[in-house]
Amino acid sequence: MAYIGRFAPSPTGPLHFGSLVAAVASYLEAKTNHGQWLVRMEDLDQPREVAGAANEILHTLTAFGFEWDEDVTYQSQRNLAYEALLSELKALNRVYPCTCTRKEIAEVSMANGIEGAIYPKTCLNHAIKNNHPVAWRIKTEDHNIQFEDAVQGSFQQNLMQEIGDFVLKRADGLFAYQLAVVVDDAAQGITHIVRGSDLLTSTPRQIYLQEQLGLLTPHYTHIPIATNAAGQKLSKQTLALGINPQESVIQLWQSLAFLNQHPPTDLKEGNLAQCWEWAMANWQLTKVPKIKQIAI
Ligand code: GLU
Ligand code: ZN
Numbered sequence: 001m002a003y004i005g006r007f008a009p010s011p012t013g014p015l016h017f018g019s020l021v022a023a024v025a026s027y028l029e030a031k032t033n034h035g036q037w038l039v040r041m042e043d044l045d046q047p048r049e050v051a052g053a054a055n056e057i058l059h060t061l062t063a064f065g066f067e068w069d070e071d072v073t074y075q076s077q078r079n080l081a082y083e084a085l086l087s088e089l090k091a092l093n094r095v096y097p098c099t100c101t102r103k104e105i106a107e108v109s110m111a112n113g114i115e116g117a118i119y120p121k122t123c124l125n126h127a128i129k130n131n132h133p134v135a136w137r138i139k140t141e142d143h144n145i146q147f148e149d150a151v152q153g154s155f156q157q158n159l160m161q162e163i164g165d166f167v168l169k170r171a172d173g174l175f176a177y178q179l180a181v182v183v184d185d186a187a188q189g190i191t192h193i194v195r196g197s198d199l200l201t202s203t204p205r206q207i208y209l210q211e212q213l214g215l216l217t218p219h220y221t222h223i224p225i226a227t228n229a230a231g232q233k234l235s236k237q238t239l240a241l242g243i244n245p246q247e248s249v250i251q252l253w254q255s256l257a258f259l260n261q262h263p264p265t266d267l268k269e270g271n272l273a274q275c276w277e278w279a280m281a282n283w284q285l286t287k288v289p290k291i292k293q294i295a296i
Contacts, residue, residue, distance in 0.1 A: 155200060224289055
């Protein structure tokens with residue numbers, strides 16, 4: 001089977017160490033499987049976007065020696081495709097409009113899921129408010145969605161009990177990541193997804209959408225994300241490890257070390273091409289750990 005992988009950064013700031021690790025892992029998996037590697041800018045959430053970040057990310061990727069196949073795609077240009085798939089789901093009666101505010105949901109919601117209050121299906125069972133902005137939610141089902149992750153092993157989730165009817169299009173008109181990522185992965189023919197394990201709990205939602213829309217489910221590989229000793233994700237607030245193209249060799253080396261590839265120390269003294277050459281020749285997904293803590 002042809003391999004098409006991808007790296008899908010959100011341009012909410014410059015590339016950080018966690019996204020570099022995801023880029024490195026997805027790239028090495030694609031290239032060592034003689035596959036293609038695509039870059040997709042997930043600039044869906046324009047209010048959260050930082051001006052210039054998309055170009056800066058592409059610049060940094062280039063400086064690190066990444067070479068992508070095909071032109072970079074931008075989610076901000078794909079609204080028609082998202083709308084079309086949402087219409088399909090409307091026609092299938094799989095989605096319903098919702099006019100609840102965050103506050104209203106918090107007030108009536110009895111159950112908490114892994115992402116906060118589980119939506120109590122108010123608008124599925126009652127009339128929606130007139131003249132109110134409408135969000136679109138998908139009906140979830142009370143059964144386990146299970147998949148085999150190449151690093152994390154078997155993972156399962158009951159969407160109805162753990163997530164609830166989730167939003168595909170927000171009341172402000174923005175499409176949700178969950179819908180956009182499924183539509184784009186399918187449109188680009190992505191066969192293998194390698195990304196951070198912070199997205200592991202999103203994957204059942206994406207598989208569910210693929211099933212509803214009759215799309216193929218790609219193979220999933222969730223690599224560890226960097227956490228501190230307390231197990232907290234290293235985010236912009238906590239992360240000391242910025243990415244600096246001036247230090248590309250050492251940071252590529254650190255990414256390989258983070259992924260337990262055990263790069264030889266003297267590689268740090270060499271150049272970028274030597275580091276990539278070693279990585280291409282020695283990359284082994286089986287060495288990648290499920291979780292990884294780093295001291296900062
Ligand atoms: N854009 C997402 C992020 O930067 C990644 C989406 C994905 O790989 O599916 O967290
Ligand atoms: Zn509602």
